[in-house]
Amino acid sequence: MHFDFGIKDAIDVLLVAFFLYKLYQLMKKSGTTAIFSGILAFIATWIVISQILEMRLMGAILDKFISVGFIVLIILFQDEIRRFLQAMGSHRGWKFLTRIFYSKNDSIKEDLSYVMPIVLASMNMSKTKTGALMVLQQDISLELYIQTGEILNASLSTRLIENIFFKNSPLHDGAMIIVDKKIKAASCILPVSQKNDIPKDLGLRHRSALGISQETDAKVIVVSEETGNISLAHKGKLHLNLSGEELQKLLIAKKETEE
Secondary structure (H helix, E strand, O other), rough: OOOOOOHHHHHHHHHHHHHHHHHHHHHHHHHHHHHHHHHHHHHHHHHHHHOOOOOOHHHHHHHHHHHHHHHHHHHHOOOHHHHOOOOOOOOHHHHHHHHHOOOOOOOOHHHHHHHHHHHHHHHHHHOOOOOOEEEOOOOOOOOHHHOOOEEEEEOOOOOHHHOOOOOOOOOOEEEEEEOOOOOEEEOOOOOOOOOOOOOOOOHHHHHHHHHHHHHHOOOEEEEEEOOOOEEEEOEEEEEEEHHHHHHHHHOOHHHHOOO
């Protein structure tokens, strides 16, 4: 039997492998790798029975499962699918276009202009043990979470951040969301992470920071009300007990690495 395998077929195989790898990464982040392995095992069994061994009865039964399998997967993985589509819809994949028009040094200066007030406010609140939760939007829109709080559209400044999180302030509960160098909203509600490996001494602020970092690509700063420690959550990872300098590096230098 003559079998042609050209460049188009090689690209086809690579694309399938790429999407399977990305799907595995997504399942791993959400803790559903066992389900992913089960799906692959079921598909392999279906191919062997229907295509290779050509068992008609078992093949017909499995074909029915495969035909409704897409709907079942949507129900099972609706949250993961939403995150995947959010990531696909962001402009992360097209960042190379911005490099044509903006130099690397210009982007660093632009970052410093809004990072420093955030870092200074975090350090000041750390000294006074003022609890805070600040979300910095990256490529994925946070509009869904912005609508849960009070819309401010205020210019970013150290004093304003501290005043919002002051214990007697009506907006100190919940999260502040920062978009394009502006305080877009305050007192916002964030999703809470369900991960089991979070240290027991960390409270709701840290779980919320981790939750939104799992849902989006946002960078989230937490100042603990109990200890005054500064933490940062990004891409499902929590960086604890940061100094002001370490926080600044995570907000700026890490972005350069990603780009």
